[in-house]
Amino acid sequence: MxxxxxxxxxxxxxxxxxxxxxxxxxxxxxxxxxxxxxxxxxxxxxxxxxxxxxxxxxxxxxxxxxxxxxxxxxxxxxxxxxxxxxxxxxxxxxxxxxVSMIFQNPMTCLNPVYTIGDQLIEAVRVHHKIPKNQAWAKAIEMLELVGINNPDKRMKQFPHEFSGGMRQRVMIAMGLICDxxxxxxxxxxxxxxxxxxxxxxxxxxxxxxxxxxxxxxxxxxxxxxxxxxxxxxxxxxxxxxxxxxxxxxxxxxxxxxxxxxxxxxxxxDADEYExxxxxxxxxxxxxxxxxxxxxxxxxxxxxxxxxxxxxxxxxxxxxxxxxxxxxxxxxxxxxxxxx
Ligand SMILES: Nc1ncnc2c1ncn2[C@@H]1O[C@H](COP(=O)(O)OP(=O)(O)O)[C@@H](O)[C@H]1O
Ligand SMILES: [Mg+2]
Known part of the structure; x- marks a missing residue:
């Protein structure tokens, strides 16, 4: 990148x-x-x-x-x-x-029935014709970049297992995956x-x-x-x-x-009552x-x-x-x- x-x-x-x-x-x-x-x-x-x-x-x-x-x-x-x-x-x-775009509400963009990993890999493979193991590695790299710990484990989880902030990080990862x-x-x-x-x-x-x-x-x-x-x-x-x-x-x-x-x-620095x-x-x-x-x-x-x-x-x-x-x-x- x-x-x-x-x-x-x-x-x-x-x-x-x-x-x-x-x-x-x-x-x-x-x-x-x-x-x-x-x-x-x-x-x-x-x-x-x-x-x-x-x-x-x-x-x-x-x-x-x-x-x-x-x-x-x-x-x-x-x-x-x-x-x-x-x-x-x-x-x-x-x-x-x-170009890519990230939206205000990550829940409307992440599909609840697929794992985060499947969705990231799909995003990679739509644009780059690379083998699945390479796409997996790219997805892991992106999750690390956006500060998600244990990416290997997180890849297998579903959107509802992520907090709002973590979902937004996933959306950013998805936005960045195509460089x-x-x-x-x-x-x-x-x-x-x-x-x-x-x-x-x-x-x-x-x-x-x-x-x-x-x-x-x-x-x-x-x-x-x-x-x-x-x-x-x-x-x-x-x-x-x-x-x-x-x-x-x-x-x-x-x-x-x-x-x-x-x-x-x-x-x-504002006064609480200002x-x-x-x-x-x-x-x-x-x-x-x-x-x-x-x-x-x-x-x-x-x-x-x-x-x-x-x-x-x-x-x-x-x-x-x-x-x-x-x-x-x-x-x-x-x-x-x-x-
Ligand atoms: N589907 C739509 N049909 C009619 N008008 C729309 C539609 N979507 C947006 N608009 C008009 O476009 C304006 C700008 O919308 P939008 O770009 O979503 O605003 P912002 O993102 O700044 O909150 C709205 O005030 C509305 O008048
Ligand atoms: Mg708007």
């Missing part, structure tokens, strides 16, 4: 990706035109509250989007190849050998209690260092991002409202939504999103312009972008008003 860490070289490029669900009630624009790059070996966090489009975005990359969902615009390029034009066989190869260049982890710790969450994060960090793979880490918890990510995209209602290096997002946040997320983040500041207002009705900035109706800085025109991403620092009219230079503001 040797992936070369190459900070300069782009592994994945998502450009103006748009995904809609065509429901009886109308078109839901779940992802409304998002763009970002990930280099080889880089760890990117995608953060946003429930319903902001994080999973839909990930499924689109994996080619796992289900009807009535459809990619309606933009491109996804992986190692220079157009992922959206892959046929079924190419997509299988892509998913099996270059992916990119791992998409969709809220991999959300279903776990806080102590186990921290252990799994630590584990993922270690594995990332060992393997040099790139990771997209999806979470609604900005605290998790600080632990593991190089850079971050903050999503709101299907849009990236801010993106930058992890330090930009934590120490120089520019978007009122990012600032709100930071303020509502539980702090390890109240969190929730972001007031309700999430966007995705069938009838507001005109202008999607966060406008909940934003304490909202101006008339915000309710009329969607702000573009303004570059506010080197590689740091934020979509807020507060950041517009005067001329840009006037330009939009006069349009």
């Amino acid at each position: 040797e992936n070369v860490k190459n900070e300069e070289k782009v592994l994945l490029e998502v450009n103006d990706l748009r995904v809609s669900f065509f429901t009886p009630a109308g078109e839901v624009k779940a992802v409304g035109g998002i763009s970002y790059n990930i280099n080889y070996g880089e760890v990117m966090g995608i953060v946003g509250e429930s319903g902001s489009g994080k999973s839909v975005e990930a499924y689109s990359i994996m080619g796992l989007l289900q009807s009535p969902g459809k990619v309606v615009g933009g491109t996804i390029t992986f190692e220079g190849e157009d992922v959206l034009s892959y046929n079924k066989k190419q997509l299988q190869d892509f998913r099996g050998n270059r 992916p260049k990119l791992l998409i982890a969709d809220e991999p710790t959300t279903a776990l209690d806080v102590t186990i969450q921290a252990q799994i994060l630590e584990l993922m960090k270690e594995i990332q260092k060992k393997t040099g793979m790139a990771i997209i880490f999806i979470t609604h918890n900005l605290g998790v991002v600080a632990e593991i990510c190089d850079k971050v995209a903050v999503m709101y209602a299907g849009h990236i409202v801010e993106k930058g290096l992890v330090d930009d997002i934590f120490y120089q946040p520019k978007h009122p939504y990012t600032i709100g997320l930071l303020e509502s983040m539980p702090r390890i 109240r969190l500041i929730p972001i007031s207002g309700t999430p966007v009705d995705m069938l009838n999103p507001p005109a202008g900035c999607p966060f406008g109706p909940r934003c304490s800085h909202c101006m008339k312009l915000c309710l009329r025109e969607t702000p573009p991403l303004f570059e506010v620092g080197d590689g740091h972008y934020s979509a807020c009219w507060l950041l517009a230079k005067e001329e840009a503001k006037e330009g939009a008003v006069n349009e």
Whole structure:
């Protein structure tokens, strides 16, 4: 599992990706035109509250989007190849050998009637035509990598014989078994209690260092991002409202939504009785999103312009972008008003 860490070289490029669900009630624009790059070996966090489009975005990359969902615009390029034009066989190869995804709830992905060993070996053999004893050895190696003791014994056990944290480790092992260049982890710790969450994060960090793979880490918890990510995209209602290096997002946040997320983040050093500041207002009705900035109706800085025109991403620092009219230079503001 040797992936070369190459900070300069782009592994994945998502450009103006748009995904809609065509429901009886109308078109839901779940992802409304998002763009970002990930280099080889880089760890990117995608953060946003429930319903902001994080999973839909990930499924689109994996080619796992289900009807009535459809990619309606933009491109996804992986190692220079157009992922959206892959046929079924190419997509299988892509998913099996270059990218893998781990999901929030391991119980929905592990089959209760097969042993962990059978499932790991199946995962190896689907993608690599190797003899069963080699697949067994690979599975053992993976269980060791994710910190499961007595792997020989554990291979013969069933999912219900594993705790939640251990099952999530098995899922990570399964995700890593094909040596992916990119791992998409969709809220991999959300279903776990806080102590186990921290252990799994630590584990993922270690594995990332060992393997040099790139990771997209999806979470609604900005605290998790600080632990593991190089850079971050903050999503709101299907849009990236801010993106930058992890330090930009934590120490120089520019978007009122990012600032709100930071303020509502539980702090390890916080006084037990310190109240969190929730972001007031309700999430966007995705069938009838507001005109202008999607966060406008909940934003304490909202101006008339915000309710009329969607702000573009303004570059506010080197590689740091934020979509807020507060950041517009005067001329840009006037330009939009006069349009
Ligand atoms: N099967 C579906 N049918 C209709 N709309 C959907 C479906 N799945 C997702 N959506 C829409 O896509 C939005 C984003 O969903 P999702 O990516 O799962 O959010 P997140 O992962 O950020 O919590 C949801 O708010 C919803 O409006
Ligand atoms: Mg999700």
